[in-house]
Amino acid sequence: MESETNDSITGKILALFLRLIHDIYTSPINLILVGLIIFLLVKLFLLKRKPTYSASTVKIQPELPKMPKQDLTVEQLRTYNGTDSNGRILTAIYGDIFDVSRRSDLYGPGGSYSLFAGRDATRSLSKMQLTQSLFTDEYDDLADLTDNERATARSWHEDFREKYDIVGRLLKQGEKPSVYPTEESTVDSSANNDNKKNE
Missing domain, CATH: 3.10.120.10 (Cytochrome b5-like heme/steroid binding domain)
Known part of the structure; x- marks a missing residue:
């Protein structure tokens, strides 16, 4: 009984997925919208990965030579x-x-x-x-x-x-x-x- 219910749910999900693919594939407007969504997601992902600072704003200080040992007051x-x-x-x-x-x-x-x-x-x-x-x-x-x-x-x-x-x-x-x-x-x-x- 449970396996029949699981099979029917899986069948319905598969049918919906196939219909969605068919609707996107047959409509030029849907194809353009899907392409635009993918483009924006890729662009958003790449923007998040870029550092927020530029090389010109970072001050690189030269490394100081090792300090000789000495006691200080x-x-x-x-x-x-x-x-x-x-x-x-x-x-x-x-x-x-x-x-x-x-x-x-x-x-x-x-x-x-x-x-x-x-x-x-x-x-x-x-x-x-x-x-x-x-x-x-x-x-x-x-x-x-x-x-x-x-x-x-x-x-x-x-x-x-x-x-x-x-x-x-x-x-x-x-x-x-x-x-x-x-x-x-x-x-x-x-x-x-x-x-x-x-x-």
């Missing part, structure tokens, strides 16, 4: 805000300074995270808030953060380590900067070690 870090530093943008999290220059769209002037530029972002990230009051012009020892806030900041620190280069440490008042080997001497010393092993 809070005052020195402030100069790496994307404007005073020829485009170089640094931010600090838990004492490590990260070079975020390649994401100037986020951290540069007008970016979503421009408050981080040239600043210690640890307190802001630990509280998951982007407010000016969470940034200070002095070294922040973060002593008043809760354990949960510290864990949140450490999680952000790990995330930044995966994405950006660490270029140094944020210095406390009176702390002496570390002396880092230059990139060339690091390469030379590893080559010398390889030569010694071969001898």
